[in-house]
Amino acid sequence: MRVKAKTQRLWLVVGAMTALGGAGALALTALGDKATYFYAPSDLAGKPMPTQAIRLGGMVERGSLMKSGHTVHFTVTDNARTWPVTYEGILPDLFREGQGVIAEGRIDPVSRVFTADTVLAKHDEKYMPPEVAGSMRKVEGKVT
Structure with a gap:
């Protein structure tokens, strides 16, 4: 039993x-x-371009913001590399140069410009999306 x-x-x-x-x-x-994978500009450098939708995160590079009607061009940086971004639409109120950003969209394989469908900006001075903070520390060599 x-x-x-x-x-x-x-x-x-x-x-x-x-x-x-x-x-x-x-x-x-x-x-x-x-699933949408997260990348920093350094993660994309010298590698095959992802064909699926991704998230590109980092800081909006100072002096890179250009507006033309509802089309916005800016550059995302992780302090080591930069990546050009195009977005058509209205940006979040907190979107500024020198601030953290995550853009969701795809990379054009020919022009190698990231075309964003959605742009997310940080919500206060102390917050940075965890993926962006981790990538920035990784690039700066501070990850243990």
């Missing part, structure tokens, strides 16, 4: 692990097409 209880528990654990693994695989498959 004792062997039977152990066998039942073993099958229960195996079944639960299989169910969890299946649920995880389904979740990853469902999110795989929706």
